[in-house]
Amino acid sequence: MIPPSRPMSYSRGELTTLVMPHMQNVLGDLFGGELMALVDQAAAVAAIRHAGGPAVTASIDRVDFRERIPVGALVTCIATVDYVGNSSMDITVEVFAETVASGERRHTHTAHVVFVAIDESGKPKRVPRLEPTTPEERERFERAREHREQADQVRAERVKRAARA
Numbered sequence: 001m002i003p004p005s006r007p008m009s010y011s012r013g014e015l016t017t018l019v020m021p022h023m024q025n026v027l028g029d030l031f032g033g034e035l036m037a038l039v040d041q042a043a044a045v046a047a048i049r050h051a052g053g054p055a056v057t058a059s060i061d062r063v064d065f066r067e068r069i070p071v072g073a074l075v076t077c078i079a080t081v082d083y084v085g086n087s088s089m090d091i092t093v094e095v096f097a098e099t100v101a102s103g104e105r106r107h108t109h110t111a112h113v114v115f116v117a118i119d120e121s122g123k124p125k126r127v128p129r130l131e132p133t134t135p136e137e138r139e140r141f142e143r144a145r146e147h148r149e150q151a152d153q154v155r156a157e158r159v160k161r162a163a164r165a
């Protein structure tokens with residue numbers, strides 16, 4: 001039985017991976033597409049936990065590649081559901097790279113991903129409301145709500161432009 005609401009902390013997803021040689025680009029660093037896959041997986045963990053069932057990636061809004069991550073580093077993706085609509089969930093994924101020898105851990109990337117919960121026939125399905133409880137969670141919720149409003153406007157403009165073309 002899926003509850004009507006869930007605390008924000010319930011769905012937090014964390015994924016740690018060793019950057020292996022098959023994941024590198026020509027410079028010997030983690031390939032951008034591999035990083036996107038890790039981000040998507042971490043977001044999926046948070047989404048299906050919150051939804052209590054299957055959910056699909058609707059959009060990956062933004063990934064800022066600020067720093068290169070070398071082969072041999074540990075990469076951790078932490079995903080949180082920061083806002084929900086009816087069936088959609090706005091998820092922030094923070095990426096950290098850790099140098100094993102020194103234990104140094106750096107925040108290297110942030111991504112915003114939208115997942116949509118689906119039913120057995122693949123149609124959008126309502127998700128539980130989100131309950132931010134701490135001041136930090138309430139701040140994240142507000143930030144994500146503003147981000148959602150802006151993203152919806154951009155998407156609506158894009159749809160209008162495509163219809164005119």
Ligand SMILES: CC(C)(COP(=O)(O)OP(=O)(O)OC[C@H]1O[C@@H](n2cnc3c(N)ncnc32)[C@H](O)[C@@H]1OP(=O)(O)O)[C@@H](O)C(=O)NCCC(=O)NCCS
Binds near residue numbers: 084085114124
């Ligand atoms: C995502 C998907 C389920 C949406 O279905 P749809 O019938 O177009 O949905 P609707 O237009 O009724 O919108 C449903 C919700 O999705 C949101 N949504 C749809 N497309 C979106 C997009 N591109 N970005 C952000 N949110 C989106 C809507 O805002 C709406 O949110 P709400 O229910 O919280 O109000 C459908 O487009 C789909 O199955 N896409 C393919 C997904 C996929 O293959 N992903 C990669 C592999 S997991």
